[in-house]
Amino acid sequence: MTTTVATVATAVAPVAPDEAEELWRAVVERRPLDDRSFFYGVTSTRIVCRPGCPSRRPARANVRFFDTVDAARTAGYRPCKRCRPDEPAGQGVRACLERACHRLATEEEEPSLAALAAEAGLSPAHFQRVFKAGVGVSPKGYARAARATRLKAALNRGERVTDAIYEAGFGGPAPAHAVAREHLGMPPSAWRAGGAGQVIRHAQADSDLGRVLVAATARGLCDIAFGDDDEALRAGLRARFPKATLEPADDSFAEAVAAVLALIEQPARGLDLPLDVQGTLFQRRVWDALRAIPAGETVSYAEVAARIGRPNATRAVAGACAANRLAVAVPCHRVVAADGGLSGYRWGPDRKRALLDREAEGRDAENMDSAPAGEGVHRGSLHPSAKVG
Structure with missing residues (x-):
């Protein structure tokens, strides 16, 4: 028992109280820090996680901070199977973005930013920044473009304009016309008619x-x-x-x-x-x-x-x-x-x-x-x- 405690003590990097408070806030908000790479271990489960892990938030008294996953392993912690801190960080981010894009492109009712962020284990503001950096547009912009693609496909199949609008996931004609002008260059009726009315x-x-x-x-x-x-x-x-x-x-x-x-x-x-x-x-x-x-x-x-x-x-x-x-x-x-x-x-x-x-x-x-x-x-x-x- 004494040997184990000594091993843990040497594996945990000393953290000043002010810095520990900053790291804990990052864990609570499920966001990485731009200027500080760290991981946290939970003493009650002996699991080490990334700060953005979507798992249940641990009690503050049970959290220890580490500079590397190897240091946490030396202290007797095993990598979390949800956030996978032992894998390159980009893989986890890409997986989160792919799931979010799939939901935005396929679900009839557009998922909220809060719901997407919660699934990714991030705050809404941080998820918005990560999504835009990785995909190039905001989640709202991606959803609009996905609906425009569905609208175009339905119109090309010869669906009635009204049916195509609701099939694409729009709540009514007004938002559909706004998106169609942005992405199709013309109203839905004109697109369905092969550009009729356009000069x-x-x-x-x-x-x-x-x-x-x-x-x-x-x-x-x-x-x-x-x-x-x-x-x-x-x-x-x-x-x-x-x-x-x-x-x-x-x-x-x-x-x-x-x-x-x-x-x-x-x-x-x-x-x-x-x-x-x-x-x-x-x-x-x-x-x-x-x-x-x-x-x-x-x-x-x-x-x-x-x-x-x-x-x-x-x-x-x-x-x-x-x-x-x-x-x-x-x-x-x-x-x-x-x-x-x-x-x-x-x-x-x-x-x-x-x-x-x-x-x-x-x-x-x-x-x-x-x-x-x-x-x-x-x-x-x-x-x-x-x-x-």
């Missing part, structure tokens, strides 16, 4: 990568596509919006076309025009990650997956890149295979290689930063190389 302006122009189609809804650019045949480009747009009104653009659209052509010539300049991005939550997260890749750099599909917190979703990332409809503006051409190979590109590998070569040259150019900000964009008229048809 999409479009124009074709010459670029040094072939003909390019530029199309826009009232919300912003919805399509930038390369091709060799104007009729095929228009047919592709019509296939996306079979019942929308496609209007050839007038001169007021010339500035947008010129900006797109300037972007193709100098991708590093960016595009200061609104985009009407229509896709699932996952696709939008991938596309946001693509827009954060600087011109002149490339990343692999696996790297993109890691950046959005989904390291096992490499194939899904490739699918999102393939679904991109805004060439160069959403630079999916900057994503390559793990071995550096070009991999696929909706508008052809030759164009992908040309864009990457152009960006590499621009990155290496010594006078790149000295170019006038407005050079290449001719407001009120088409780019000199443009020929709208």
Whole structure:
């Protein structure tokens, strides 16, 4: 007995009263500390836990603090099977986020933030921060996007608009219309009708990568596509919006076309025009990650997956890149295979290689930063190389 007490005494790191109080508050609130890694053991059960463990809160008198799990083991404690302090911390976080995402995406009644946080063993405020850091949006935003995806699927199956709204989990038409405009770019009835009632302006122009189609809804650019045949480009747009009104653009659209052509010539300049991005939550997260890749750099599909917190979703990332409809503006051409190979590109590998070569040259150019900000964009008229048809 005496030997055991001595072993415990040497394993427990001395903790000042003020620090012990701070650690105990972290245990009570089930949150890790940003500047202090620690674990706590419960003398009545001889179990060691992380501060965020969802298990029942122990009595303060029964808690001992440790700097490492090994120190707790030396003192005779075994790792908790719920929070698994002996495993890398990220694994537990990912599991919590995956469970929360599954509930938000599948449950008919949206679970509350408090319920999700309690299941994860965290305070609501801390869970909100962890979720947004790991998923990229708040739990509320994720739930909205999940309902939008269900709404889109129901409408595509031909369900009546009212039935689709309630099947997707909305409480009524008003919130459904707000989410549909954000994620589908149009009201549910218009989406079900193939874009009926929507007006999409479009124009074709010459670029040094072939003909390019530029199309826009009232919300912003919805399509930038390369091709060799104007009729095929228009047919592709019509296939996306079979019942929308496609209007050839007038001169007021010339500035947008010129900006797109300037972007193709100098991708590093960016595009200061609104985009009407229509896709699932996952696709939008991938596309946001693509827009954060600087011109002149490339990343692999696996790297993109890691950046959005989904390291096992490499194939899904490739699918999102393939679904991109805004060439160069959403630079999916900057994503390559793990071995550096070009991999696929909706508008052809030759164009992908040309864009990457152009960006590499621009990155290496010594006078790149000295170019006038407005050079290449001719407001009120088409780019000199443009020929709208």
